[in-house]
Amino acid sequence: xxxxxxxxxxxxxxxxxxxxxxxxxxxxxxxxxxxxxxxxxxxxxxxxxxxxxxxxxxxxxxxxxxxxxxxxxxxxxxxxxxxxxxxxxxxxxxxxxxxxxxxxxxxxxxxxxxxxxxxxxxxxxxxxxxxxxxxxxxxxxxxxxxxxxxxxxxxxxxxxxxxxxxxxxxxxxxxxxxxxxxxxxxxxxxxxxxxxxxxxxxxxxxxxxxxxxxxxxxxxxxxxxxxxxxxxxxxxxxxxxxxxxxxxxxxxxxxxxxxxxxxxxxxxxxxxxxxxxxxxxxxxxxxxxxxxxxxxxxxxxxxxxxxxxxxxxxxxxxxxxxxxxxxxxxxxxxxxxxxxxxxxxxxxxxxxxxxxxxxxxxxxxxxxxxxxxxxxxxxxxxxxxxxxxxxxxxxxxxxxxxxxxxxxxxxxxxxxxxxxxxxxxxxxxxxxxxxxxxxxxxxxxxxxxxxxxxxxxxxxxxxxxxxxxxxxxxxxxxxxxxxxxxxxxxxxxxxxxxxxxxxxxxxxxxxxxxxxxxxxxxxxxxxxxxxxxxxxxxxxxxxxxxxxxxxxxxxxxxxxxxxxxxxxxxxxxxxxxxxxxxxxx
Amino acid sequence: xxxxxxxxxxxxxxxxxxxxxxxxxxxxxxxxxxxxxxxxxxxxxxxxxxxxxxxxxxxxxxxxxxxxxxxxxxxxxxxxxxxxxxxxxxxxxxxxxxxxx
Numbered sequence: 001x002x003x004x005x006x007x008x009x010x011x012x013x014x015x016x017x018x019x020x021x022x023x024x025x026x027x028x029x030x031x032x033x034x035x036x037x038x039x040x041x042x043x044x045x046x047x048x049x050x051x052x053x054x055x056x057x058x059x060x061x062x063x064x065x066x067x068x069x070x071x072x073x074x075x076x077x078x079x080x081x082x083x084x085x086x087x088x089x090x091x092x093x094x095x096x097x098x099x100x101x102x103x104x105x106x107x108x109x110x111x112x113x114x115x116x117x118x119x120x121x122x123x124x125x126x127x128x129x130x131x132x133x134x135x136x137x138x139x140x141x142x143x144x145x146x147x148x149x150x151x152x153x154x155x156x157x158x159x160x161x162x163x164x165x166x167x168x169x170x171x172x173x174x175x176x177x178x179x180x181x182x183x184x185x186x187x188x189x190x191x192x193x194x195x196x197x198x199x200x201x202x203x204x205x206x207x208x209x210x211x212x213x214x215x216x217x218x219x220x221x222x223x224x225x226x227x228x229x230x231x232x233x234x235x236x237x238x239x240x241x242x243x244x245x246x247x248x249x250x251x252x253x254x255x256x257x258x259x260x261x262x263x264x265x266x267x268x269x270x271x272x273x274x275x276x277x278x279x280x281x282x283x284x285x286x287x288x289x290x291x292x293x294x295x296x297x298x299x300x301x302x303x304x305x306x307x308x309x310x311x312x313x314x315x316x317x318x319x320x321x322x323x324x325x326x327x328x329x330x331x332x333x334x335x336x337x338x339x340x341x342x343x344x345x346x347x348x349x350x351x352x353x354x355x356x357x358x359x360x361x362x363x364x365x366x367x368x369x370x371x372x373x374x375x376x377x378x379x380x381x382x383x384x385x386x387x388x389x390x391x392x393x394x395x396x397x398x399x400x401x402x403x404x405x406x407x408x409x410x411x412x413x414x415x416x417x418x419x420x421x422x423x424x425x426x427x428x429x430x431x432x433x434x435x436x437x438x439x440x441x442x443x444x445x446x447x448x449x450x451x452x453x454x455x456x457x458x459x460x461x462x463x464x465x466x467x468x469x470x471x472x473x474x475x476x477x478x479x480x481x482x483x484x485x486x487x488x489x490x491x492x493x494x495x496x497x498x499x500x501x502x503x504x505x506x507x508x509x510x511x512x513x514x515x516x517x518x519x520x521x522x523x524x525x526x527x528x529x530x531x532x533x534x535x536x537x538x539x540x541x542x543x544x545x546x547x548x549x550x551x552x553x554x555x556x557x558x559x560x561x562x563x564x565x566x567x568x569x570x571x572x573x574x575x576x577x578x579x580x581x582x583x584x585x
Numbered sequence: 586x587x588x589x590x591x592x593x594x595x596x597x598x599x600x601x602x603x604x605x606x607x608x609x610x611x612x613x614x615x616x617x618x619x620x621x622x623x624x625x626x627x628x629x630x631x632x633x634x635x636x637x638x639x640x641x642x643x644x645x646x647x648x649x650x651x652x653x654x655x656x657x658x659x660x661x662x663x664x665x666x667x668x669x670x671x672x673x674x675x676x677x678x679x680x681x682x683x684x685x686x
Binding site: 010011013014017018021024025028029031032034035036038039042043044045048049051052053059062065066069072073076165166 | 589590591592595596598599601602603605606609610613616617620621623624626627628630631632636640643644647648651654655657658661662664665668669
């Protein structure tokens with residue numbers, strides 16, 4: 001139990017007792033002093049008192065020391081009392097009990113402020129001495145994390161965090177939320193607190209920016225004809241280039257706000273679920289570039305199963321609503337197939353995903369879907385995040401970890417898996433993958449029987465050709481062998497797929513394969529069920545294709561059922577589609 | 586008039602005050618230990634550690650040291666009292682002593 005997880009009720013009582021005892025002692029010390037003075041001034045013959053030892057430790061000094069300590073204990077007790085009152089008020093306002101960690105931190109915050117009010121010198125001195133060092137330490141940890149993960153870093157962060165006293169922890173959450181919020185290895189509840197602080201501040205800041213930009217784009221423009229005529233620019237006008245820049249920035253800000261509001265709507269109260277879902281933890285958030293976020297449905301530190309979903313092409317914070325819906329659907333499906341298992345389903349947008357745009361297919365653009373640069377950068381962050389999940393998990397048991405990569409996200413997962421073979425996760429799932437950067441499941445560092453792939457029949461992304469035209473007719477996709485092909489050597493599970501239709505006006509013209517790329521999470525779909533079964537570790541129930549050779553046997557997976565339908569690439573038709581939560585991949 | 590310059594009454598008052606102070610300090614130290622145990626039962630963390638490992642230890646050590654000094658001082662004064670009494674008796678029983686028959 002930490003100092004602030006419970007409010008000791010006996011400190012004030014101790015201080016009251018001590019004050020009374022110290023008073024009696026001080027009174028007795030004065031009486032003793034008077035008696036000794038009287039004896040000394042009575043003029044005894046020196047020969048009688050020469051051998052009497054001196055009293056070099058007067059009882060009065062002891063009484064003063066005891067009183068100072070008892071007073072200090074009383075102040076600590078008062079701080080706890082005020083912390084308890086603040087905690088109760090906070091609980092009443094929020095209407096929910098806190099989880100123990102949140103409670104502890106809130107109590108710590110109240111204790112600190114109470115201590116500050118009562119000028120409790122020791123507490124302040126402790127904090128003053130510890131916080132600067134701790135702030136420096138967290139900054140160093142984050143720098144190391146972003147530079148490229150040391151495999152032991154997250155565990156070191158976790159161990160270091162637990163050496164800090166609650167007051168210092170709370171100080172860091174308040175003073176450095178942008179660092180604490182992203183530091184892998186810290187408890188989910190701590191990151192959540194830090195990022196919730198950032199969320200509110202970011203919405204406030206971006207709302208102000210949006211208002212300013214909306215005003216700015218309305219300013220009259222200095223027309224091109226005036227530029228040509230050489231007329232001086234009239235006061236209060238702006239150039240078309242400036243206006244275009246503002247319009248672009250306004251679009252970015254509106255997108256970020258859309259994503260932040262979507263996250264805010266999902267969060268609910270700290271440590272408390274809503275709408276039948278588990279508590280939501282905000283494990284990462286920033287509005288740099290197109291924004292980044294990590295949202296966990298269920299506490300990953302205590303869950304038995306932890307699945308991390310890595311989105312792909314076109315992913316950005318503005319689309320957080322759709323991606324969170326996918327994570328929620330996985331959680332709900334796992335809950336349905338394995339109701340007794342505590343699961344955390346995480347939406348992980350911790351990298352700059354390639355975006356749709358003019359540079360989309362330019363292999364020399366760092367943001368192109370043809371480039372591996374975003375995947376390589378994302379892999380570093382994903383590897384670190386996965387290490388953080390392991391480090392922060394309760395030590396009583398290890399979670400079953402799964403990483404699910406969609407589309408370009410599967411390349412991020414593949415790149416992360418080969419950074420340190422066998423460490424990233426227990427199971428890897430790829431859906432709609434253009435390749436994962438290696439040509440065989442065995443190259444990912446775990447048993448191929450734990451490498452899973454799903455692919456809708458007409459999903460165009462896995463069919464993106466390799467760079468080399470000589471490989472266009474082989475099994476390779478854009479970034480290596482298609483993980484849903486037999487040549488890859490993993491397990492391929494069944495997927496539903498439903499073509500869309502291209503219309504000209506109201507008239508249907510052509511079948512549209514693109515919706516299939518986003519249908520893997522459709523409610524009721526066999527793909528969603530299969531992914532949930534893998535997350536729950538119910539491998540025997542996963543509907544896999546019988547024609548896929550059974551890969552190297554692993555300890556956990558089971559052979560495919562005899563009823564497994566058709567060969568890979570030929571999924572069976574199934575009932576109609578439902579709306580897709582996200583349109584990107 | 587006696588040649589023994591020693592105020593037995595003042596010495597006795599000092600001895601009594603020393604004994605009372607030592608007794609109070611002993612009882613306070615014992616009671617403090619009990620109250621501290623009770624306080625620490627619901628209190629853990631760095632400040633509790635400081636209180637238990639530093640403050641209480643220091644208070645106990647200083648109380649023990651003071652009690653030792655009080656006892657030693659009391660013993661010294663009592664010895665002086667006895668010596669003064671013996672000198673007084675010797676003086677009175679000697680030549681020209683007032684108590685001689």
